[in-house]
Amino acid sequence: MIEAKNIDFYYGDFHALKNISMAMEANTVTAFIGPSGCGKSTFLRLFNRMNDLIDGTRLTGECLVDGQNIYSKSIHVDELRKKIGMVFQKANPFPKSIFENVAYGLRVNNMGDKSFIRQRVEESLAAAALWDEVKDKLKKSAFELSGGQQQRLCIARALAVSPSILLMDEPASALDPISTSKIEELIHSLKKDYTIVIVTHNMQQAARVSDKTGFFMLGDLIEFSDTKKMFLSPEKEQTQNYITGRFG
Amino acid sequence: MSRKVSQHIAFITFRLLGSLVVGILFWILGFIIYKGISVISWDFLTTAPTDGMMSGGIFPAIVGTLCLVIGSIIFAFPLGVMSAIYTNEYAGNGWIVKFIRVMTNNLSGIPSIVFGLFGMALFVNTLGFGDSILAASLTLGLLILPLVIRTTEEALKAIPNSFRTGSLALGASKLQTIRKVVLPMAFPNIITGLILSLGRVSGETAPILFTVAAYFLPKLPNSIFDQVMALPYHLYVVATSGTDVGASRPIAYGTALVLIAIVLLINLLATFLRRYFGKKVKTN
Numbered sequence A: 001m002i003e004a005k006n007i008d009f010y011y012g013d014f015h016a017l018k019n020i021s022m023a024m025e026a027n028t029v030t031a032f033i034g035p036s037g038c039g040k041s042t043f044l045r046l047f048n049r050m051n052d053l054i055d056g057t058r059l060t061g062e063c064l065v066d067g068q069n070i071y072s073k074s075i076h077v078d079e080l081r082k083k084i085g086m087v088f089q090k091a092n093p094f095p096k097s098i099f100e101n102v103a104y105g106l107r108v109n110n111m112g113d114k115s116f117i118r119q120r121v122e123e124s125l126a127a128a129a130l131w132d133e134v135k136d137k138l139k140k141s142a143f144e145l146s147g148g149q150q151q152r153l154c155i156a157r158a159l160a161v162s163p164s165i166l167l168m169d170e171p172a173s174a175l176d177p178i179s180t181s182k183i184e185e186l187i188h189s190l191k192k193d194y195t196i197v198i199v200t201h202n203m204q205q206a207a208r209v210s211d212k213t214g215f216f217m218l219g220d221l222i223e224f225s226d227t228k229k230m231f232l233s234p235e236k237e238q239t240q241n242y243i244t245g246r247f248g
Numbered sequence B: 001m002s003r004k005v006s007q008h009i010a011f012i013t014f015r016l017l018g019s020l021v022v023g024i025l026f027w028i029l030g031f032i033i034y035k036g037i038s039v040i041s042w043d044f045l046t047t048a049p050t051d052g053m054m055s056g057g058i059f060p061a062i063v064g065t066l067c068l069v070i071g072s073i074i075f076a077f078p079l080g081v082m083s084a085i086y087t088n089e090y091a092g093n094g095w096i097v098k099f100i101r102v103m104t105n106n107l108s109g110i111p112s113i114v115f116g117l118f119g120m121a122l123f124v125n126t127l128g129f130g131d132s133i134l135a136a137s138l139t140l141g142l143l144i145l146p147l148v149i150r151t152t153e154e155a156l157k158a159i160p161n162s163f164r165t166g167s168l169a170l171g172a173s174k175l176q177t178i179r180k181v182v183l184p185m186a187f188p189n190i191i192t193g194l195i196l197s198l199g200r201v202s203g204e205t206a207p208i209l210f211t212v213a214a215y216f217l218p219k220l221p222n223s224i225f226d227q228v229m230a231l232p233y234h235l236y237v238v239a240t241s242g243t244d245v246g247a248s249r250p251i252a253y254g255t256a257l258v259l260i261a262i263v264l265l266i267n268l269l270a271t272f273l274r275r276y277f278g279k280k281v282k283t284n
């Protein structure tokens, strides 16, 4: 369970997120939609504290994961990021073998011995629907995979360290339609084990994969409701306009 | 004039200039080989000079130069790479880093004779190392430090941030990210810095003049506190102050040839390493 309470976020003087509150249930898929630059990625990065890496930012409000404020002093950021996985817009596998890519998180976090790592790599690749395609070439460079396979490898890599939450920032925006639908199917199958938050600029995708949808504009959360309701009968006019393609 | 013609002329001009540069390079090389090859022999490479350096070999100078190259690299490389990691990966972009960058650039603009003087004052006299391999290695190390820092920084900058964020997002610490992702990727380019500094160190005369170089010392060093002969200085000595400068000319060219050969050999080795690690990074 993830909960944001009265979040304000600044890049220097720029007010990027304005008083945002929302709650995301466990084992659901929540989608963020909205025009480019409205703060979707910024909001997503709050939950694994990737915004910490950017200089000159400021945050007020509370981010709770399972009731715990993840910005409190007692939180160990590396531990937090192990628990909350992230998949990026552009697939970013390491220049290592397919096997080592998935094993990376296990190795740096000292999780388990050799046989455990082997087993975990296989499980993760299977969960990311990639095992059958790569099981005979685990030692090959990850760069030899196609774009869609690389993205699923990155998902497997994130799953390997057993997170409970998966943050995905436009994970399919650089992929062809077939790879995209594979990723979408994958999101469906992962839902039973993970809480998923996905940013997308593709409204059909949000409609297809998510249970709840949040619509952002210029740093405001305009509307947040069940995906069905959002797309059939949005409450706000701005949402209606965006969904019907009148701007954005 | 049509665009096609002017483009053609530009192309030919660049090509001519390019071949001119290569031509000059080969000319120098050919000249040194032509003049020096006659004195090269197994004895020349493995024995000490005799007869007031009018005959005999240059073995002690070869050993001396190798000692200095290794010594200065041992000192400058870890220090340079670590400070580049600090400025590029840890320090952000505040005034301290900018200040360090400016100072590093200034350092690389200082004439090498000044490094020699400084090395003599600090290492030879104040710290009491005397004229020694240690004092000269430290001096040469200081000389190439800016080069090592700069090339390492460039190598680190060339690694896209997405690899760092990818690693951090998996719960890796910053240090793990640097050690396991960034450095292996940057390594082939960091070696370039090593190559450049090796060439620089083996050829410098001024910094070793007051810190180690022996005019004539036909024996090998026993410790890092010993003096040694070195190829560039030996070359200078043989070419300018032998008992009969004209007669010792061939020895000077022979020494130059050996010096160039050593630099080329080290570069070749480093290029090979760079290739090898470059491949390993891609497929491992």
Ligand SMILES: Nc1ncnc2c1ncn2[C@@H]1O[C@H](COP(=O)(O)OP(=O)(O)O)[C@@H](O)[C@H]1O
Pocket (backbone or CB within 6 Å): A011, A014, A016, A034, A035, A036, A037, A038, A039, A040, A041, A042, A043, A054
């Ligand atoms: N690192 C940054 N530094 C300064 N401003 C940023 C940075 N990242 C994003 N922004 C600004 O914050 C706003 C929201 O960006 P972002 O969260 O990336 O939007 P989205 O993902 O919805 O396209 C944009 O106006 C963008 O210019």
Ligand SMILES: [Mg+2]
Pocket (backbone or CB within 6 Å): A040, A041, A042, A169, A199
């Ligand atoms: Mg974005």
